[in-house]
Amino acid sequence: MNKGNKTILRIIGILTGLLFLSPFYIVIVNAFKTKKELFMNTLGLPNSINFNNFVEAWKRLDFLSVFFNSLLITAGSIVFIIIFSSMAAWMLQRNKSKLSNFIFFLYIAAMLIPFQAVMLPLVRVMGKLNLLNIPGLMFMYVGFGSSLSIFLYHGFVKGIPTALDEAATIDGCNSWQTFWHIIFPILKPITITVAILNTVWIWNDFLLPSLVINRPGTRTIPLATFFFFGEYTKQWHLALAGLGLAIIPVIIFYFFAQKHIIESVTAGSVK
Amino acid sequence: MKRNKLAFWGFVGPSLFAFSLVVIVPLLVGIYYSFTDWNGIRSNINFVGLKNYLEIFKDEGFIESFIFTTKFTIASVITINVIGFSLALLVTRKLKISNALRTIFFMPNLIGGLILGFIWQFIFTKGFASLGELTGQRWLLGWLSNQETGFWGLVILMAWQMSGYLMVIYVAAIQNIPKELVEASQIDGANAWERTKHIVFPLVRPAFTVSLFLTLSNSFKLYDQNLSLTGGGPANSTQMIAMNIYNTAFKFNEMGVAQAKAVVFFLIIGVVTLSQVYITKKSEVEM
Numbered sequence: 167m168n169k170g171n172k173t174i175l176r177i178i179g180i181l182t183g184l185l186f187l188s189p190f191y192i193v194i195v196n197a198f199k200t201k202k203e204l205f206m207n208t209l210g211l212p213n214s215i216n217f218n219n220f221v222e223a224w225k226r227l228d229f230l231s232v233f234f235n236s237l238l239i240t241a242g243s244i245v246f247i248i249i250f251s252s253m254a255a256w257m258l259q260r261n262k263s264k265l266s267n268f269i270f271f272l273y274i275a276a277m278l279i280p281f282q283a284v285m286l287p288l289v290r291v292m293g294k295l296n297l298l299n300i301p302g303l304m305f306m307y308v309g310f311g312s313s314l315s316i317f318l319y320h321g322f323v324k325g326i327p328t329a330l331d332e333a334a335t336i337d338g339c340n341s342w343q344t345f346w347h348i349i350f351p352i353l354k355p356i357t358i359t360v361a362i363l364n365t366v367w368i369w370n371d372f373l374l375p376s377l378v379i380n381r382p383g384t385r386t387i388p389l390a391t392f393f394f395f396g397e398y399t400k401q402w403h404l405a406l407a408g409l410g411l412a413i414i415p416v417i418i419f420y421f422f423a424q425k426h427i428i429e430s431v432t433a434g435s436v437k
Numbered sequence: 438m439k440r441n442k443l444a445f446w447g448f449v450g451p452s453l454f455a456f457s458l459v460v461i462v463p464l465l466v467g468i469y470y471s472f473t474d475w476n477g478i479r480s481n482i483n484f485v486g487l488k489n490y491l492e493i494f495k496d497e498g499f500i501e502s503f504i505f506t507t508k509f510t511i512a513s514v515i516t517i518n519v520i521g522f523s524l525a526l527l528v529t530r531k532l533k534i535s536n537a538l539r540t541i542f543f544m545p546n547l548i549g550g551l552i553l554g555f556i557w558q559f560i561f562t563k564g565f566a567s568l569g570e571l572t573g574q575r576w577l578l579g580w581l582s583n584q585e586t587g588f589w590g591l592v593i594l595m596a597w598q599m600s601g602y603l604m605v606i607y608v609a610a611i612q613n614i615p616k617e618l619v620e621a622s623q624i625d626g627a628n629a630w631e632r633t634k635h636i637v638f639p640l641v642r643p644a645f646t647v648s649l650f651l652t653l654s655n656s657f658k659l660y661d662q663n664l665s666l667t668g669g670g671p672a673n674s675t676q677m678i679a680m681n682i683y684n685t686a687f688k689f690n691e692m693g694v695a696q697a698k699a700v701v702f703f704l705i706i707g708v709v710t711l712s713q714v715y716i717t718k719k720s721e722v723e724m
Contacts, residue, residue, distance in 0.1 A: 176532055182524070183534070183541045189556055189597065192564050208567040250452040257448035269449060276460050278710065280658050282682045283703040284463035286477075286692055287470060291463060309459025312452045341444040370549030372661050373683075388551050392665070395555055402559060409555055416547050428543060431602065432609045435647055 197407040204403050219407035223394070227408055231383075232390040233415065239300060239375075239386060240368045243307035244361050251312050251360065255319030256349055257341075260331065270320065273313045281310075281373065289377050303378045307368055315360045318434065322356040323349070359430040362423065366431075369416070387412050471697040476690050489697035498673060499698060502681040509588060509677065510656040513595045517652050518645075520596055521603025526633070528604065529611050539608070542601035550598070554665025557594045561586070561666075587667045587675035594662055599655065603648045610644035611637060646717040654710050678702055 196204050197219055198212035223229070258270045292302055326349065334344040372388040380389060391412045398405045420427060471489055473482045493499055524542050528535045545553065561580035569577030580586040614637065622632050660679035663669065669676035669684075676684075682702065686695035 172530075172532065175527065175530055176534065179527055179532060179534055179538050182527070183538050186541050186545070186597065186601075189545075189560055192560055193556055196559070196563075204563075208563050209571070250455070253448040254452035257445055261445055266445075266449075269453060272461070273456065276456070278654075278703075278707050279460065279464060280679070280699070280703055280706055282658075282660075282679055283699045284460060284467055285683075285699070286686055286696055287463035287466040288459060290477075291458070291466065305455055306459050308452070309455035309457075312456045313460075316452065341448070345448070366547055370547075370551070372549065372551045372664075388549050391552060391555070395665075402563065405555070406559060409552055412552050413548055416549075417544070420544060420547055424540060427547070428539075428605055431546075432605050435602075435606055435651060 193406050193410055193413075196403065197410045199403055201401060201403050219403050220411065223404050223407040223411055226404075227390050227394050227411065229390075229411055232385050232387050235300070235384060236369060236386040236415075239303060239307075240365055243304045243311065243368055244364050246304060246308045247311040247315050247364055248357055248360060250308060251315035252319050252350060252353055252357065253345060254312070255316045256323050256345055258316070259320050259323040260328065270316070273316050277313045277317075285373075285377065292378070298378050300379060300384055303375060306374065306378065307364075310374075311364050311367075314363065314434065318356055318360055318363075319353065322353060326352055356433075358426055359433050362427055362430040363434045365419075366427075387415075467696050468700055470693060471700045473693050475692045475696070477686070477692040478690065485693070489694045490701070492694055493698055493701060496694075498676070499678075499681050499685075501673070502676045502678050505584075505588070505675065506657060506659075506677045509591055509659070510653065512588075512592050513599075513656045514649065514652045516592055516596045517599045517603055517656075518648055520600040521648065522607050522641075524600055524604040525607035525611055526637075529608055539604070542604050544601065545598045546602045548598075550659075550661030551665045553594060553598055554662045557590065557597075558666055561590050581667055582671060584671075584674035587671070590666055591659070591662065591675065594666055595656065595659070598662075599652060603652070606644050606648055606651075607641060610641040614640050642717070642721040646714060646721065649717055650710055650714055653713055654706060657706060657709070 192209075195211055196208065198215055198217075199207070199219075203213060258266050288306070289298070292298055292306070295302075297305060330348055330352075331344055334348045339347065370388060371386075372392065375386050375389055376392070379385065385393070391408060394408050395405055398408070470482075472484055472486060474485050474488075475482045524538075528539045528542070532538075558581065565577045565580045569575065581590050618636055618640075619632060622636055627635070658679055659677055660683070663675070663677045663680050667675040669680050678698075679702075682695050682698045685691050685698060
């Protein structure tokens with residue numbers, strides 16, 4: 167490639183990059199403005215930097231408590247998804263029976279089912295079981311998350327030689343010991359992928375928690391944002407500060423785990 | 438043998454129990470409900486045959502939302518794939534800023550659809566309006582106040598969110614292209630466009646299958662962004678199928694009809710995505 171071409175490409179790259187960043191710019195600058203200032207000047211920088219809107223939004227969102235709800239639900243669900251999906255995937259891959267193939271097929275086929283198709287009966291069934299609460303929600307995430315997670319683990323287990331399992335059995339390990347001491351540590355790379363993909367999904371999920379735990383006190387970040395936004399539609403300066411707060415944890419997560427995140431997303435889609 | 442069975446269910450059981458109770462049972466119960474007059478409140482439920490399904494075809498709101506969703510899906514699948522692929526070509530050209538660009542393009546994909554929709558609601562209604570007044574461009578005024586701008590608003594929002602995702606998938610495919618192939622074509626005198634057309638395009642076909650599947654199903658099932666960007670308005674003119682089902686169930690308490698719609702929705706998604714995968718897979722190049 168010659169020099170001129172490279173310069174043109176670089177300029178195109180910078181312009182597209184700025185275009186992609188502009189929504190963040192709009193949110194940030196306006197979250198610092200007063201109501202009046204925002205109305206007069208939407209595109210420019212704020213006159214002064216003060217955090218009043220953020221403080222106000224933090225209080226009204228009850229941000230600390232919704233943040234911990236989100237964290238608890240996401241982390242709790244992920245731990246159970248990892249434990250149960252990896253166990254099931256290993257057994258389904260190693261056991262070559264018809265039943266085992268059929269169960270695996272069910273998990274894969276279920277990926278096509280849209281949430282709307284199960285939403286109404288799910289709420290009814292879970293209501294009857296007294297599971298419309300945070301533990302119930304985690305249980306549902308284990309159910310919904312198992313398809314993709316088992317699929318990913320299954321593909322990875324295929325690449326682990328069965329000789330390893332056999333050696334462990336000869337050494338006197340039972341299935342439980344073989345799995346946890348020998349197999350599970352080898353699964354680490356795919357466990358990271360499973361954890362990241364499910365984190366992104368559960369952290370941002372709105373519809374399911376809105377049907378299950380939609381009460382003050384148990385709300386997650388997306389739920390609290392939705393209600394906050396409904397109350398302050400005419401007060402964009404507060405609403406935008408709230409949106410800013412909601413985004414910050416994701417951006418921090420992205421900066422720390424960027425490489426893993428991009429690798430996981432690629433692995434999760436291409437397989 | 439008994440021990441083996443015990444181990445099998447011990448390992449598969451917990452996951453399968455949650456999966457059955459959350460996915461399989463509700464799916465079957467849902468199919469049954471779609472043939473009943475269930476309204477979510479009354480406890481006695483009567484079998485009504487195909488009544489709910491016949492009602493769907495008389496429901497103008499559903500038909501309109503179906504047409505809107507289909508148009509939206511076509512527009513967004515094309516836009517996202519074209520932009521995603523272009524970004525992938527851009528960031529694989531070994532510029533100094535390539536890595537930074539990749540980070541930026543992918544970022545919106547991690548933010549939840551609900552929050553993205555609110556952000557863009559502000560941009561379209563306030564940001565666009567200010568820009569329009571500043572530059573005198575009248576087409577920037579009044580966004581989201583009619584079906585057309587609501588439609589393109591959703592397309593732009595989805596393009597911003599998903600292009601980076603597809604870029605990542607296409608980048609992985611482009612980087613898998615053997616260097617010798619590209620070099621050989623350069624020696625043969627192929628220019629950049631010819632190389633893209635005859636080498637890159639055919640060899641990223643598997644990634645294209647995946648990308649098409651992802652964008653197709655994500656666009657067709659869209660709910661969160663629809664809710665937060667336009668709320669289906671004005672006057673339900675930008676309501677998509679998922680939202681129509683939700684409203685039928687929770688605003689009008691017609692659970693049976695909503696469930697019948699959901700079953701139809703499931704069948705459409707199944708048929709469309711499976712035939713897409715079948716068709717695009719058939720035309721992939723074997724390496």
